[in-house]
Amino acid sequence: MSENPFASTRFLSLACLLLFSSVLAAPSGARADAYLGPEAVVASKDGKTLLVALLDAKQIAALDLSTGKIARRIPLPAEPTGMVLAPDGATLYVACAAPKSTVCAVDVAAGKVTASIAAGHTASGLAITPDGRRLYVCNRFSHDVSVIDVPSGRETARVPATREPIAAAATPDGKSVFVINLLPADRSDASDVAAVVTAIDTASNQPATIRLPNGSSSVRGVCVAPDGKHVYVTHILARYQMPTTQLERGWMNTNALSILDAVGKKLINTVLLDNVDLGAANPWGVATTADGKWLCVAHSGTHELSVIDAPALIEKLSALPPPNADGGTPGQAYGNSSGGTAADVPNDLAFLVDLRRRIPLLGNGPRGLAVVGATAYVAEYFSDTIGVVDLSSKSAGAFGAVGQIALEKKPRLSPQRRGEMLFHDATICFQHWQSCASCHPDARVDGLNWDLMNDGLGNPKNTKSMLLAHQTPPSMAEGIRGGAEAAVRSGITHILFAVRPEEEAAAMDEYLQALKPVPSPHLVDGKLSPAARRGRKIFFDPEVGCAACHPAPLYTDLKLHDVGSRGEFDGRDDFDTPTLIEVWRTAPYMHDGQYTTLKELFLKGRHGSKGGNIDKLSPQQMDDLVEFVQSL
Secondary structure (H helix, E strand, O other): OOOOOOOHHHHHHHHHHHHHHOOOOOOOOOOOOOOOOEEEEEEOOOOOEEEEEEOOOOEEEEEEOOOOEEEEEEEOOOEEEEEEEOOOOOEEEEEEEOOOOEEEEEEOOOOEEEEEEEOOOOEEEEEEOOOOOEEEEEEOOOOEEEEEEOOOOEEEEEEEOOOOEEEEEEOOOOOEEEEEEOOOOOOOOOOOOOOEEEEEEOOOOEEEEEEOOOOEEEEEEEEEOOOOOEEEEEEEEEOOOOEOOOOHHHOOEEEEEEEEEOOOOEEEEEEEOOEOOEOOOOEEEEEEOOOOOEEEEEEOOOOEEEEEEHHHHHHHHHOOOOOOOOOOOOOOOOOOOOOOOHHHHHHOOOOOOOOEEEEEOOOOOEEEEEEEOOEEEEEEOOOOEEEEEEOOOOHHHOOOEEEEEEOOOOOOOOHHHHHHHHHOOHHHOHHHOOOHHHHOHHHOOOOOEEEOHHHOOOOOEEOOOOOOOOOOOOEOOOOOEOOHHHHHHHHHHHOOOOOOOHHHHHHHHHHHHOOOOOOOOOOEOOEOOHHHHHHHHHHOOOOOOHHHHOOOOOOOOOOEEOOOOOOOOOOOOOEEOOOOOOHHHOOOEOOOOOEOOHHHHHHOOOOOOOOOOHHHOOHHHHHHHHHHHHOO
């Protein structure tokens, strides 16, 4: 392992100084509730500066690691959602998310933006080839990856991804870029529903798909091992096929790390980051030390850092017999690491025993992380801090010594901000297995069906977006809850299995009520396209009948209707009419999630034929109608 830049005594004294003395005052005139929102961190090439993406402040902060002070701030045109440093260390590329995103090139030495490159809708993660000539930009809501020729600043290709690509990493040889997709794209009533990793061959720009295990969703982090042999991916591994009757032993959601073969472009296995009786919710950023010895994972929901012995993990996985090699049954080792095969690992809550340490952090909401020498730096989103973890020594318990750098004065939490923090906080859940965000990433959908107990057993329903939930009662597919307020409190009691103060639920209400829709990627310069304008006329045509149940402006009549969608496991015919605002983002469709596209819903599901007349529409009219609905 490379030497820690801090001697151990200096590290601890500096950490205490930074933690307890609030070294940085808020800028003159700054509001106490003006949040920074550190989202991602990248170390400068010399390891002396930490470049911090401040999501809420729309800035990059250059943090001097010798003093713990911000040397400069660099304003950006939009929220920085991803960063990558050029191989020579001179330029930092920053994804600035917007319907028409830009990638800003920042001169690290001068501390200013020197160029801007156009990208797709909501640019997020970035990767760059080792020669510095090609930049890969994840366009989250365009569902593709821009390939940028760096010398010319021009986009040379768009590579399709699967669903909401949000982060990427290039291999050391520059031959591949691995892109993680946040959500599954499958119909959610299928027997296997999982997100995928898109592996791009940089020579041909051809994508290959690596499927993660059944139940994989909320894929947040990716990194490539320094030797280029393995790719590490963090995500939730949901047990969505189980009734939601308990949480013990990860009954609903477990939290996982998938290991991919970077050369063969295939999944090796998936290990659980939880303990048998303590969840490690919402894994996010992942990074290794330069020598590949330690693998670090930030747990956004439980405010921890996992530090894993990476070579020992690979060795243990390699020593396992293949599935059923001994005639056993996959899954037999659930909660017990003895006697299993490779197929048992994704169910084994004890697999990482003796290979991993869980280190509590001092801040709230750790997300992106970077390792400098033997020190891990973690962006702690809700506390506006950087967590600092010393990985240099195990002697006298020093391994994992924790400090913190305050980027400003401690933020004063508004009710809305506190609600957002609680929504993402798994420590309010029984045994810390999950947060509200585990099933509702970004307060939207996870693409899965869940068998919640509010409407009986054995009738799973598709996860609904929380956008406009408070404004469009009732809640749940069968309207079981009178409104979102009741649903929030029921979720705390029956999904988090917790008893919490009423003010926490009220704060979550504030957060959810303040959610704003993202402009649709189907809009053209923020306006309806010609096809969507034609589709709008069809939508509001009384004979077609769409607007009868989906009237503007919320595009719901707040009622339950029988639209012929009852399935074999349902106990009723009528279901809640959802808002169509941001429906482009909430696939799969209907209460059981059986349709992956709106066009499939109309043509195969014949949605709208009961009470309306969509059968009269020509193929062109149907395409126009779909375009309008997807533009909402």
